Amino acid sequence: MNVTLRDHRLDDPAQSHLGFIDCDVHPYFRTPADFDPFLSERWREHRRTIGGRSRQGLAKTSLYPRMSPGNGMRGDAWPKDGGPPGSDLGLMREQLLDLFDVRYGLLAPLVGGAAAERNVEFGAAMAVAVNEWQCAAFCDPEPRLKASIQITLEHEASALAEIERRAGDGRFAQVNIPPRGLEPLGRHRYRKILAAAAAAGFPISLHLGGTSGHASTGGGWASFYHEEHPSYVQSMQTLVTSLVCEGVFDEIPDLKVVLVEGGFAWLPALAWRLDKHWKRLRDEVPALKRAPSEYIREHIWVTTQPIEEPERPADMLSTIEWIGPERVMFSTDYPHWDQDDPRYAFKVRLPEDWARMIYRENARALYRLD
Amino acid sequence: MARHVVAAVGEIPPGGRKLVTIRGREIGVFNLDGEFYALVNRCPHQGAALCTGVVVSRLEASLPGEYRLSQPGTMLRCPWHCWEFDIRTGQSWCDPNDIKARTYAVTVEPGEALAKGPFAAETVGVAVEHDYVVLTL
Numbered sequence: 445m446n447v448t449l450r451d452h453r454l455d456d457p458a459q460s461h462l463g464f465i466d467c468d469v470h471p472y473f474r475t476p477a478d479f480d481p482f483l484s485e486r487w488r489e490h491r492r493t494i495g496g497r498s499r500q501g502l503a504k505t506s507l508y509p510r511m512s513p514g515n516g517m518r519g520d521a522w523p524k525d526g527g528p529p530g531s532d533l534g535l536m537r538e539q540l541l542d543l544f545d546v547r548y549g550l551l552a553p554l555v556g557g558a559a560a561e562r563n564v565e566f567g568a569a570m571a572v573a574v575n576e577w578q579c580a581a582f583c584d585p586e587p588r589l590k591a592s593i594q595i596t597l598e599h600e601a602s603a604l605a606e607i608e609r610r611a612g613d614g615r616f617a618q619v620n621i622p623p624r625g626l627e628p629l630g631r632h633r634y635r636k637i638l639a640a641a642a643a644a645g646f647p648i649s650l651h652l653g654g655t656s657g658h659a660s661t662g663g664g665w666a667s668f669y670h671e672e673h674p675s676y677v678q679s680m681q682t683l684v685t686s687l688v689c690e691g692v693f694d695e696i697p698d699l700k701v702v703l704v705e706g707g708f709a710w711l712p713a714l715a716w717r718l719d720k721h722w723k724r725l726r727d728e729v730p731a732l733k734r735a736p737s738e739y740i741r742e743h744i745w746v747t748t749q750p751i752e753e754p755e756r757p758a759d760m761l762s763t764i765e766w767i768g769p770e771r772v773m774f775s776t777d778y779p780h781w782d783q784d785d786p787r788y789a790f791k792v793r794l795p796e797d798w799a800r801m802i803y804r805e806n807a808r809a810l811y812r813l814d
Numbered sequence: 815m816a817r818h819v820v821a822a823v824g825e826i827p828p829g830g831r832k833l834v835t836i837r838g839r840e841i842g843v844f845n846l847d848g849e850f851y852a853l854v855n856r857c858p859h860q861g862a863a864l865c866t867g868v869v870v871s872r873l874e875a876s877l878p879g880e881y882r883l884s885q886p887g888t889m890l891r892c893p894w895h896c897w898e899f900d901i902r903t904g905q906s907w908c909d910p911n912d913i914k915a916r917t918y919a920v921t922v923e924p925g926e927a928l929a930k931g932p933f934a935a936e937t938v939g940v941a942v943e944h945d946y947v948v949l950t951l
Contacts (some may be wrong), residue, residue: 512896519892520862520866520894781895781896784860785861788860788861789860
């Protein structure tokens with residue numbers, strides 16, 4: 445027995461998580477050569493001899509050092525064969541898919557560098573390769589795993605072609621766009637890509653991260669990873685605001701957007717602020733027919749990890765109530781260091797119908813899974 | 815409550831640890847400069863295998879830039895979310911009064927005394943000429 449005075453319920457976990465749908469699972473490659481079978485000889489040679497050129501200055505590491513080895517991996521997720529966490533399907537089954545009888549896992553591959561590649565043609569080739577690799581290494585041998593389509597947002601033709609190529613392929617569930625990009629996602633130059641995803645029935649997943657080349661906060665470079673971590677949410681707030689204010693949801697009524705790994709307790713406050721100013725500044729955005737919060741409630745889904753842990757655990761319930769329990773989906777972020785365990789992530793007991801929605805039904809409906 | 819022989823003293827060097835299972839509970843036994851301590855192998859936050867984490871020093875700063883590294887080798891960092899616990903007391907760094915990992919009483923006893931019993935030897939054979947780590951649970 446651990447001694448905790450708070451409402452942790454470690455020894456009395458609800459079982460409603462069993463058979464859940466995990467909306468954030470990270471697959472990794474063993475070596476960069478894993479992508480070679482899916483690249484043409486022209487780009488294989490490019491990868492070997494020139495390599496990637498990201499928008500950030502650092503070529504082989506992230507912007508900030510992290511607490512755990514492997515650039516922020518769960519300490520017990522290293523496969524025995526020496527590969528990185530997330531590269532061994534057997535261990536992923538043991539620690540996640542089989543342990544919890546996961547119904548489906550939505551893959552979020554943070555690999556290949558396609559989205560941030562300065563050479564957009566190489567980026568486009570890597571996007572296709574990563575998509576093929578997800579299927580070959582994970583989704584074909586393990587049909588519970590669903591791929592997320594990688595695209596190069598700054599190369600419209602290739603992005604449209606890739607969305608069209610994957611449309612109707614049940615192995616792919618959504619189109620992934622990193623929130624840190626060159627410009628806010630509501631800008632007109634991205635509209636065709638968003639429309640194509642909606643037309644193909646794919647939600648857009650905005651998985652935390654990305655490489656813009658800009659400072660990672662709106663106020664300059666932070667000193668610590670501790671500062672960097674919440675700053676990821678700033679980029680999500682920017683994109684949500686941009687999509688609303690640019691009228692994207694009126695223009696593409698079928699567009700569905702999933703915020704992955706951003707937590708969610710900040711969303712009500714953002715919506716309140718947008719609503720307040722919409723009443724005063726609506727002449728500037730006359731295309732908005734409804735209050736910003738209405739677009740957000742209708743078009744935005746959130747995933748839970750890294751789940752907020754409010755001092756009063758019951759505050760979690762009022763936060764979810766505002767967002768709508770039908771818009772919240774559970775995610776672990778396996779195998780990263782800040783992943784959540786479905787048994788213990790919520791420090792408050794969810795109403796039974798909410799638990800069903802959050803652990804399973806919302807994702808099943810959104811991604812049209814059985 | 816029973817006493818369990820969990821290791822020979824020489825088996826866990828200073829800075830080392832041994833994972834044992836006593837009455838179905840996984841427990842980490844640590845040697846800190848010759849003193850032995852035991853903690854449950856389960857983080858009170860989200861249940862990770864706490865005793866497999868790295869051991870670090872306690873780092874404090876009274877002001878920005880005034881760092882003080884103290885008590886080397888006393889803080890156990892969880893392999894998941896990096897919560898830290900004092901190996902000697904189970905107290906968490908983030909909330910020492912309210913969040914603790916369960917600790918167990920550990921003593922070092924000579925094999926000669928243990929040979930008289932009563933104790934549960936588990937998998938450790940006892941020789942009268944050696945010292946042993948004994949955990950009470």
